[in-house]
Amino acid sequence: MTLSEAEVIVEGLIFASEWPLSPQDIAEIIELDETTVESVLENIRKRYEFGALTIRNVGGAYQMVTKPELASWIEKLGRPVINAPLTVASTETLAIIAYEQPVTRAEIEQIRGVRSDSAVNSLLERELICELGRKAGPGRPILYGVTDKFFQHFGIRSLEELPLQGITK
Amino acid sequence: MTLSEAEVIVEGLIFASEWPLSPQDIAEIIELDETTVESVLENIRKRYEFGALTIRNVGGAYQMVTKPELASWIEKLGRPVINAPLTVASTETLAIIAYEQPVTRAEIEQIRGVRSDSAVNSLLERELICELGRKAGPGRPILYGVTDKFFQHFGIRSLEELPLQGITK
Amino acid sequence: MGYLIQLEVYEGPFDLLLDLISKNEVDIWDIPIASITEQYLEYLYSLQEQNLAITGEFLVMAATLIRIKSRMLLPPEPVEEDELDEDFDPRRELVEQLLRYKFIKEVAEFLQGRYEQSTGLYTRGQPAAKFDFTPIYTNPVGDLTLRDLNQIYGSLKVEIVKEERVHSVPTRISVQEKLARVRIQLVGQPRVSFGDLLQDQTPAEVVLTFLAVLELVRLGEIAVVQEKSFGNINIVPYAIELEVQA
Numbered sequence: 001m002t003l004s005e006a007e008v009i010v011e012g013l014i015f016a017s018e019w020p021l022s023p024q025d026i027a028e029i030i031e032l033d034e035t036t037v038e039s040v041l042e043n044i045r046k047r048y049e050f051g052a053l054t055i056r057n058v059g060g061a062y063q064m065v066t067k068p069e070l071a072s073w074i075e076k077l078g079r080p081v082i083n084a085p086l087t088v089a090s091t092e093t094l095a096i097i098a099y100e101q102p103v104t105r106a107e108i109e110q111i112r113g114v115r116s117d118s119a120v121n122s123l124l125e126r127e128l129i130c131e132l133g134r135k136a137g138p139g140r141p142i143l144y145g146v147t148d149k150f151f152q153h154f155g156i157r158s159l160e161e162l163p164l165q166g167i168t169k
Numbered sequence: 170m171t172l173s174e175a176e177v178i179v180e181g182l183i184f185a186s187e188w189p190l191s192p193q194d195i196a197e198i199i200e201l202d203e204t205t206v207e208s209v210l211e212n213i214r215k216r217y218e219f220g221a222l223t224i225r226n227v228g229g230a231y232q233m234v235t236k237p238e239l240a241s242w243i244e245k246l247g248r249p250v251i252n253a254p255l256t257v258a259s260t261e262t263l264a265i266i267a268y269e270q271p272v273t274r275a276e277i278e279q280i281r282g283v284r285s286d287s288a289v290n291s292l293l294e295r296e297l298i299c300e301l302g303r304k305a306g307p308g309r310p311i312l313y314g315v316t317d318k319f320f321q322h323f324g325i326r327s328l329e330e331l332p333l334q335g336i337t338k
Numbered sequence: 339m340g341y342l343i344q345l346e347v348y349e350g351p352f353d354l355l356l357d358l359i360s361k362n363e364v365d366i367w368d369i370p371i372a373s374i375t376e377q378y379l380e381y382l383y384s385l386q387e388q389n390l391a392i393t394g395e396f397l398v399m400a401a402t403l404i405r406i407k408s409r410m411l412l413p414p415e416p417v418e419e420d421e422l423d424e425d426f427d428p429r430r431e432l433v434e435q436l437l438r439y440k441f442i443k444e445v446a447e448f449l450q451g452r453y454e455q456s457t458g459l460y461t462r463g464q465p466a467a468k469f470d471f472t473p474i475y476t477n478p479v480g481d482l483t484l485r486d487l488n489q490i491y492g493s494l495k496v497e498i499v500k501e502e503r504v505h506s507v508p509t510r511i512s513v514q515e516k517l518a519r520v521r522i523q524l525v526g527q528p529r530v531s532f533g534d535l536l537q538d539q540t541p542a543e544v545v546l547t548f549l550a551v552l553e554l555v556r557l558g559e560i561a562v563v564q565e566k567s568f569g570n571i572n573i574v575p576y577a578i579e580l581e582v583q584a
Contacts, residue, residue, distance in 0.1 A: 050177075074182065077198070094449055112439065
């Protein structure tokens with residue numbers, strides 16, 4: 001079995017990157033056009049069919065992850081479980097934090113129209129959000145923002161990848 | 170090509186583990202004896218011969234890394250650029266280190282009343298603080314102090330220039 | 339009604355309103371406020387019938403809807419300048435809030451989808467290589483100044499001293515006791531500054547005093563006046579009744 005040099009390099013890049021890599025990112029690094037990169041990726045994906053790992057496509061970028069059927073084994077390593085479902089309250093709160101950060105809890109509650117402490121706490125526990133500092137002014141409320149883990153779990157590299165605001169603020 | 174189930178599980182474990190796994194660790198998780206684990210590992214290493222990745226033995230434990238010849242490519246992924254300000258925890262920790270240095274993490278935690286490892290780590294990563302040495306006494310804890318970078322950012326040349334109003338030492 | 343209806347669960351009043359608007363197939367910019375208000379209240383009544391708790395937010399929205407409804411019935415009052423606008427629509431603020439919430443719900447759905455895609459998938463556990471991938475911080479201290487550091491350090495040190503004092507002088511009073519004390523401080527006065535009530539109090543007492551003042555407002559015994567933002571807060575007692583002990 002021989003593999004093309006490009007295939008090996010791309011495989012190494014996707015493994016080593018902290019973020020999902022888009023074909024553009026890869027094309028830039030290895031100086032090949034995107035179409036070639038796409039076909040190289042296809043070859044890698046085929047080669048991975050039988051092992052423990054897979055290259056998944058999240059929003060057009062590629063990331064190396066374990067196959068879902070191994071989840072129960074990997075949990076035994078004690079890695080935090082990312083499969084516990086998020087409640088609607090949590091995703092709404094997360095959406096607001098992603099868009100409006102840095103944002104206080106009171107501002108989140110104003111947009112959602114309901115109290116959100118438990119949603120904020122559960123997101124802090126999952127390390128999807130963190131405290132960014134405190135807002136000047138009365139009470140010096142805590143400001144929240146999203147974490148690196150947020151970007152990794154959701155396969156998003158920057159806030160620009162979130163759906164665009166369809167209405168004027 | 171069919172792979173044994175054990176081979177796939179071990180491959181996934183080594184990829185996802187946050188530390189290198191010893192054959193004992195693996196044997197415990199998959200409930201097989203160590204000799205079998207060693208031969209499973211050998212199979213995985215063989216299978217990896219042609220790709221970008223390899224299983225490296227570090228002090229008797231195994232980890233998944235890219236092959237050395239890919240180094241120059243992987244370096245091109247670059248260091249991530251982060252523009253987030255300091256968190257409240259980090260700011261408090263920095264203030265304590267500036268005024269109390271040389272100071273141990275336990276002393277910082279006593280003043281803040283909460284654990285401060287991640288704040289200390291983040292300040293180290295930002296190169297605002299550094300290790301100054303170790304304190305004499307039980308456990309010989311690390312002593313922290315601020316760096317030249319700290320002085321540059323705040324526009325002062327020495328600790329004597331820190332404002333002292335409202336502070337009773 | 340003798341049978342149980344399965345009621346839909348809503349995240350909050352905005353969620354319920356959006357659902358009513360979509361069920362009625364009406365234009366969000368032209369909400370038939372009377373009929374939507376009626377349906378909104380019906381939902382609250384049905385919650386009540388099933389002995390389900392109605393949270394404060396739902397009640398506040400009910401009040402808002404009723405206010406908007408009445409303002410739409412009345413001829414526009416010649417009041418504040420910004421409301422002189424001929425296009426002024428009492429529904430506008432609500433509509434803007436609803437649209438904002440609707441957008442957030444869409445993003446939440448997008449995130450939920452992404453999250454489910456990640457279920458059971460694990461990324462690499464260890465650093466991939468010994469290369470220096472430590473982040474470059476372009477903003478290592480933000481806009482933090484030496485003065486900030488001084489104040490933060492000062493307040494951390496003060497907190498320690500305070501905590502020690504609290505330990506040595508345990509004070510345990512209830513809101514009810516605090517309420518009684520505040521009444522005594524207020525009775526017969528034309529007005530009292532909130533700051534004066536707080537003098538020499540520990541943080542725990544400040545909280546109790548604040549709660550007692552809120553309770554007095556609720557009971558209709560006092561009015562609270564603040565002339566400008568961050569200005570002094572004055573308490574005007576008008577119906578304080580001291581419980582006379584036999």
